[in-house]
Amino acid sequence: MGFALRRRATDATELMDAAGADPAKLERTYEQFGMINAAVSGWRDTYRHFVHPHLSATHDTTLLDIGSGGGDLPLSLAHWASNDGLRLQVTAIDPDGRADDFAQRQLVLRHPARRQPGVGGVEFRRAFSSELVAEGAQFDLVVSNHMLHHLTPAELGGLLFDSEQLVRTASGSGRAGSDSPRLPRVLHSDITRSALAYAGFALGTLPFARTLLKDSYIRADGLTSIRRSYRPAELRVALPPGWTVLPRSRFRYLLTWAGPDA
Numbered sequence: 738m739g740f741a742l743r744r745r746a747t748d749a750t751e752l753m754d755a756a757g758a759d760p761a762k763l764e765r766t767y768e769q770f771g772m773i774n775a776a777v778s779g780w781r782d783t784y785r786h787f788v789h790p791h792l793s794a795t796h797d798t799t800l801l802d803i804g805s806g807g808g809d810l811p812l813s814l815a816h817w818a819s820n821d822g823l824r825l826q827v828t829a830i831d832p833d834g835r836a837d838d839f840a841q842r843q844l845v846l847r848h849p850a851r852r853q854p855g856v857g858g859v860e861f862r863r864a865f866s867s868e869l870v871a872e873g874a875q876f877d878l879v880v881s882n883h884m885l886h887h888l889t890p891a892e893l894g895g896l897l898f899d900s901e902q903l904v905r906t907a908s909g910s911g912r913a914g915s916d917s918p919r920l921p922r923v924l925h926s927d928i929t930r931s932a933l934a935y936a937g938f939a940l941g942t943l944p945f946a947r948t949l950l951k952d953s954y955i956r957a958d959g960l961t962s963i964r965r966s967y968r969p970a971e972l973r974v975a976l977p978p979g980w981t982v983l984p985r986s987r988f989r990y991l992l993t994w995a996g997p998d999a
Contacts, residue, residue, distance in 0.1 A: 742932050745971075746964035747889070753954040754887075758835075765953040767807030767839045773955060774809055777938075778882055778926065779989055784817050787924055787991075791878060792823035801876040801903055803866050803896070804884035805829035808840030808859075814880075815859045828876065830864040837863040866899040875905045878922050885927040885992065886966040890975060897977060897994075900925070904996050921981075921993035930966040934988045938963060 752758060753766050774780065792798050802811045811829035818825035831837050840861045879900045888896060900923045928934060942956045950956045969982040969990050976982070976992075983991040 742930055742935060742964065745886075745930065745967065746961070749961050749964050751887075751954070751958040751961050753958055754833075758954070760835075762953055763835060764839065766955055766958070767836065769950070769953055769955050770807045771809035771813075773959070774813075774882065777928075777988075778810075779985055780810060780813065780882065780926065781817070783924065783926060783985070783991065784814060787921055787993075788814065788818075788825075788878065788880075789821065789823070790920055791922070792818055792821070792825055794822050794824065797824045797826050798878065799826045799828070799876040800878040800880060801866075801869070801874075802827060802829040803879065803881040803900075804887075805831045805840060805861065806836050806883075808836075808843050808861060810880075810882050811859050811861075812843065825858075827859045828862065828874075829859065830862045830866065830869065832863060832865050834863055837861055866896060866903065870899050870902045874903060876903055877905055878924070879903050880924045880926070882926050883928065883962065885925055886930075886962050893975070894977075896925075897980060900994060901997070904994070906997060919995045921983075921991075922996045923992075923994035925992040926985075927990065927992070928963055928966045929984075929988055929990055930963055930968050931988070934966075935960060935963045937988070 753763055788800070800811075800814065802814075805811055808829060811827045815825055815827050829840065831840070844859060844861060881896075885893060885896075904922050938959050942950060942959065946956055969984055972982050972990075972992060979994055979997075981993050981995075983993055985991055
């Protein structure tokens with residue numbers, strides 16, 4: 738498997754992305770994203786170090802989550818900010834109507850107060866990032882989780898372009914301001930392709946393959962995701978000026994941009 742992982746498996750596709758994906762399995766997969774992301778994504782730490790410094794108790798900070806899937810990350814970010822007494826308004830977009838439908842239901846069933854403006858507000862939309870660029874929308878922060886590995890190099894370039902367009906020229910909210918001019922305002926988080934990551938996920942999920950994960954795509958698609966993932970070195974040679982790959986562990990990295998005024 739180590740030899741097979743030397744190159745991205747660009748021909749491999751995730752089962753849940755298929756138009757004919759089983760609705761019950763897809764629903765179960767979305768439900769389990771929160772559990773999986775809490776275990777492996779590291780977003781609590783990313784929030785603390787890279788999002789929290791931008792936030793304010795008196796002024797709204799706006800954040801866009803691109804490719805939000807089942808919606809667990811935007812809801813978590815809003816929850817953490819609210820618990821810290823900070824004002825965060827989150828817009829979460831995904832072009833897949835199935836993901837958007839699930840996220841909208843979670844907003845109503847689990848977090849009904851999130852429909853109201855104010856601290857910890859979340860809005861889900863079915864949209865591509867390019868549509869928001871065309872609308873002239875801008876945000877203080879732009880993030881994504883586990884999305885980069887879905888993209889071809891050309892699509893990755895489009896996402897980076899959109900991310901730059903969607904970040905405000907000057908961030909007027911939050912507490913970072915001029916004191917932290919190079920604090921990233923775009924954070925794309927993903928997994929690093931490696932034999933160790935593949936083996937770790939395969940072995941870690943094996944005990945649950947016939948129980949907890951039996952009726953979902955988590956295990957199969959997780960392994961496919963690792964095979965499709967970029968390595969930091971592969972990204973560095975293809976990035977536009979101003980973008981940085983920041984390793985967060987042996988298994989994860991952040992692709993960051995500090996903005997045009999950095």
